[in-house]
Amino acid sequence: MPHLLGADSVHLTLGTRTLLDGVSLGVDDGQRIGVVGPNGAGKSTLLRVLSGRQAPDSGRVTRAGGTRIALLDQRDELMAGTVLEAVHGDADPHEWASDHRIRSVHAGLLADVALDVPLAELSGGQRRRVALAALLVRDDEVLVLDEPTNHLDVEGVAWLASYLVDRYARGGGALVVVTHDRWFLDAVCTRTWEVHDGVVDQYEGGYAAYVLARAERDQQAATVETKRQNLMRKELAWLRRGAPARTSKPKFRIDAASALIADEPPPRDSLALARTATARLGKDVLDLEDVTFTLPDGRVLLDDVTWRLGPGDRYGVVGVNGAGKTTLLRLLSGRATPTSGRVKRGKTVRVAELRQDVEDLDELAGLNVVEAVEREKRTVVVGGKELTAAQLVERLGFTRERARTLVRELSGGERRRLQLLRLLVAEPNVLLLDEPTNDLDTDTLAAVEDLLDGWPGTLIVVSHDRYLLERVCDRQVALLGDGLLRDLPGGVEEYLELRRAALTASGAGSTSAVGTAAAASAAAGAPAAGTPATASGPSPAEVRTARKEVQRIERRLQRISALEADLHTRMAAQATDHQAVTALDAELRALAAEREELELAWLEAAETAG
Known part of the structure; x- marks a missing residue:
């Protein structure tokens, strides 16, 4: 494929930090590249260097003759003029109105x-979408996007993914995108760049392929490191056999042992979101009973909604922007009062709410990270051990240097992590999370999901990140703009189908159309939120058979896990025997294929078993 853009031995240092250290890479026609990496690793800097917005300290950025590059920066630069002027400039309407892609x-x-509204009157999210639209209507060969999914709801993210895949399906340009949205990365990208420690590792495939490839690479590195450690121990034992003997030993052996010791690789930054204690939760948790919430302008966000939350319930909430998702969380947390109806709270309920913005940390701006946590609690029990605030923040990804950094000097991702940490040390039993993925990198998100997997309390998550919703929530509900809270047995995909049906019926993206689709679906007999479906299900005999099948599959999956662990151990022990490693690898692949088939069968059986 034709080469469009490249970096050759690019080096860039900001302050005392080296963000890019001899980076060389290329972008070819038809590629869709996702960029991931820890917060602060240099992802946005890499995009600015590639697009020509920032010059490297050394090295060079090359582009094929005539290649045009468009960059969507994280900073909002649109303030003057109208929406029409920002998107189309002074072009005549007939030049773009007939273009299907632009429509x-x-x-x-x-x-x-x-289109005639001044940009100054738009919200931050609307300005962001205008800036994105202004780039998408152009014909630049390379499109560089920095967090394009910010301020987009689930429906908007799905549309953008479909648009970008269609636009770059057969070449005609290339895409480079930084995003924390793992579903988007899998849906759009054909390659993944991981930025860390001044370098860029390149992987084939989207997010899932990247995670698998990185795990395999880490496993290989661990095998090599085990061999190196064994050799190092042997060399150290040799050196320690006494001074008289050492004088007669060849100098190159001493140099080799010293090189082994000096070559100890530094550990990658790790993030351990430990499971903290949770206050006991009784039978009664939170109930919305006939709740109506009306805005001062008369708009009804919730209309006679009843929703009962029990201990251990895990709900994801999706919906159109402005439909009342954040208001719903405010009602559950007690920060808002319904216009009518009531919110009933159990006696043992201890609610913690992660808000969408990070302004709630402004009052702690003069404190450092440890002091901000100590404001909540000085010690906390994690895994049966008591940890101080300083020990806890270090385990949750703050280095000793960053742990003493003032809150006002933290990055967006660090502030978000501090918010979550302060919530957890208070030992709540109900977690309300409003867009928890904002500003978090993919590794941190994986750690947060690992934490939420084991969360024993009640969890309500509002998010446009469908990867997160499908991973940590058991059920989804939707606010479709008609004041009703709808159950989604089919998850996020069912929500998107409802929205598509509404838009098709109305021919426009109005909220009223969504209400019409929701009403039509309700009239067709769809269950209300929290109410089980009444459709005829499997017979008792089929349920019993399915449950036995689930148990059988689970036993076999456990056996496969044990066999895989044994194979990995044998591969490490025979790492120098190429023939043996090849045979063991074939066994591993066969087990992986069997696991995949069993997992699909388990899903089918579990659905029948209930």
Whole structure:
């Protein structure tokens, strides 16, 4: 494929930190590249260097003759003029109105924005969508996007993914995108770049392929490291056999042992979101009973909603922007009062709410990270051990240097992590999370999901990140803009189908159309939120058979896990025997294929078993 853009031995240092250290890479026509890495590793800097916005200290950025590059930066730069001027400049309407691709961009991003509205009157999210639309209507060969999914709801993210895949499906340019949205990375990208420690590792495939490839690479590195450690121990034992003997030993052996010791690789930054204690939760948790919530302008966000939350319930909440998702959390936390109806709380309920913004940390701006945590609690029990605030923040990814950093000097991702940490040390039993993925990198998100997997309390998550929702929540509900809270047995995909049906029926992206689709679905007999479906299900005999099948599959999966662990141990022990390693690897692949088939069978059986 034709080469469009490249970096050759690029080096860049900001302050005392080296963000890019001799980085060389290329972008070819038809590639869709996702960029991941820890917060602060240099992802946005890499995009600015590639797009020509920032010059490297050394090395060079090359582009094929005539290649045009468009960059969506994280900073909002659109303030003057109208939406129409920002998107189309002074072009005549007839030049773009007949273009199907441009009309699609208008429908996907600007359906709720009038073209003659001044940019200064728009919200931050609307300005962000206008800036994205202004790039998508152009014909640049390389499109560089920094967090394009910010301020997009689930529906908007799905539209953008579909648009980008269609636009770059057969070449005609290339895409480079930084995002924390793992579903988006899998849906769009064909390659993944991981930025860390001044270097860029390159992987084939989207996020899932990247995670698998990185795990395999780490496993190989661990095998090599085990061999190196064994050799190092042997060399150290040899050196310690006494001074008289050492004088007669060849100098090159001493140099080799010293090189082994000096070559000890530094550990990668790790993030251990430990499971903290949780206060006991009784039978009664939170109930919304006939709740109506009306805004001062008369708009009804919730209309006679009843929703009962029990201990251990795990709900994801999706919906159109402005439908009342954050208001719903405010009602559950007690920060808002319903216009009518009531919110009933159990006696043992201890609610913690992670808000969408990080302004709640402003009052702690003069404290460092440890002091901010100590404001909540000085010690906390984790895994049966008592940890001080200083020990806990270090385990949750703050180095000793960053743990003493003032809150006002933290990055967005660090502030988000501190918010979550302060919530957890208070030992709540109900967690309300409003867009928890904002500003977090993919490794931190994986750690957060690992924490939430084991969360024993009640969990309510509002998010546009469907990867997170499908991973940590058992059920999804939707606010479709008609004041009703709808159950989604089919998850996020069912929500998108409802939205598509509503838009098709109305021919426009109005909220009223969504209400019409929801009403039609309700009239068709769809269950209300929290109410089981009444459709006829499997017979008792089929349920019993399915449950036995689930148990059988689970036993076999446990056996496969044990066999895989044994094979990995044998591969490490025979790492120098290429023939043996090849045979063991074939066995591993066969087990992986069997596991995949069993997991699909388990899903089918579990659905029948209930």
